[in-house]
Amino acid sequence: MSDIRNETIPDGHEIEQAENEIKEDAHSIKRIFQQPKAAWAVAFACVVAFMGIGLVDPILPSIAAQMDATPSQVELLFTSYLLVTGIMMLITGWLSSRIGPKMTLLIGLVIIILFSTLGGLAGSVDELVGLRAGWGLGNALFISTALAVIVSVASGGSAVAIMLYEAALGLGMSVGPLLGGLLGSIHWRAPFFGVAVLMLIGLLAVWILLTDMPKPAKKTPLSAPFQALRHPGLLTIGLTALFYNFGFFTLLTYSPFVLNLGEFGIGFVFFVWGVMLAIGSIFIAPSFETKLGTKKSLSLVMIGIIITLALMGIGADWPVFLIVMIALMGLLLGINNTVMTTAVMEVSPVERSTASAAYSFLRFTGGSISPWLAGKVSEHISIGAPYYVAAAAVLVGLLLFTARRGAMDRLS
Incomplete structure (x- = not known):
């Protein structure tokens, strides 16, 4: 793991400067593929995390039919997920500045694995709604920290790291519904288990390949x-x-x-x-x-x-x-x-x-x-x-x- 750099998390000015560099660097797209294993590990987990947003989309009618629920009832799967994700965004910076970025990522991934697995075992719409809320908690912890971590460990400059993150976001948002449709055609429970398996792979990759990273020098207040x-x-x-x-x-x-x-x-x-x-x-x-x-x-x-x-x-x-x-x-x-x-x-x-x-x-x-x-x-x-x-x-x-x-x- 000698190719993995142990750097501090970049501040806001560095990431903002990186976004400007993307527009000026014609070779960034080529260099995006020349990354250390740690960057690919976090990027893969990002893809799966963003897949979780649209994964449920294709199976909503199926869940409604099989659980004898109305559209408004099954759409609470999104409401609970997004509401908890939004609220938890208020504390993710506070938590990450105290336990460190790697631990924040791992906790978020563990929570997603747990609640996506339980979602596949749910027996009612109400259970699914509650479990999707737990999924939203894990997602907030992960996605709020992942960008800064990728910028820290990627090679080729911060501009390339930002492009890697954006590529992971786009891939996850597009593949999520497709995978949900493919697995959902087998059974509506299958997409939940599929995400759990993929996230487990992401968890192991982040745990093994990402070195411990120092906590920020300044703690973020609530x-x-x-x-x-x-x-x-x-x-x-x-x-x-x-x-x-x-x-x-x-x-x-x-x-x-x-x-x-x-x-x-x-x-x-x-x-x-x-x-x-x-x-x-x-x-x-x-x-x-x-x-x-x-x-x-x-x-x-x-x-x-x-x-x-x-x-x-x-x-x-x-x-x-x-x-x-x-x-x-x-x-x-x-x-x-x-x-x-x-x-x-x-x-x-x-x-x-x-x-x-x-x-x-x-x-x-x-x-x-x-x-x-x-x-x-x-x-x-x-x-x-x-x-x-x-x-x-x-x-x-x-x-x-x-x-x-x-x-x-x-x-x-």
Whole structure:
């Protein structure tokens, strides 16, 4: 393990500088494959962790049918997962600064393995909802720490490490629904066990290949994310993300119920969606920011998202039309995710990790409401109504962003 570097966790300025270097380094994509084993171990675990977000998507209708549950009941699997993930983002920095990044990663992985296994053994929807909440706890601990660890151990500079992390995110978000569909076609319980096995491999790889890393010199107080949200610019971006993610997770969690496809069909549709998400995030978003700036890029892409969601509400009875719109939304959401993350890093002088924790708290808690509400709205109004509600939520976010532009003078 001589190729593994034992470095300190990078601070916010180093990671932000790395993101800028990506745009200037034409050889970063080639160097992304020249990494030590420790970096690949954490990156693999990242892929599986992000797979967990969409893995359940293709099996939601199957769970509802086999457990005699309504769409709103099974969509609580996402609500509990996202709500706990968001809340736990408030304490992950505090915990990691005290027990160290490697231990935080391992604890998160153990929790994911435990609760995904128990999810495969669950006997009711209520049990699944509670177990997905535990899964969200492990996911928050892992993903909040993984980026800084990859930057610390990767070779070729921080810019390459950031690209490795983004590639893992895109791969996980696209492969998750496909794997969920493949295993779900066998039985709805199979995807839960599949994630547990893959995460066990990731756990062993991180434990063996990642050397112990020193704890940060400065301990993060529990109050840090709340103090960060006192900055008006960061609060504005966070609240905008809250309403935007309402639309994001309505699309992701409600669409399987109106596509009239089997598990594999749903999985493949969202695999394409994930690929488009990665293309928008990695390849298109930087060009948007360069040509239009952060503020204008966000505004234009959110308008596109609002229009597309409204069209999905109109065409909710036409599965082929919905499939095309879902693919288009992947592109728009990928662009918006990257531009909004850039805005979080630029909008305030708050240290990056703290700003990210505060922002993630708002966006995940906002996203947690939409799955359950989408199910309820469809049950009581119409199958297209959830998309209209999602479009309205994103519109509120856009209006808030526009009205408070003066609070974001630091943005381009």
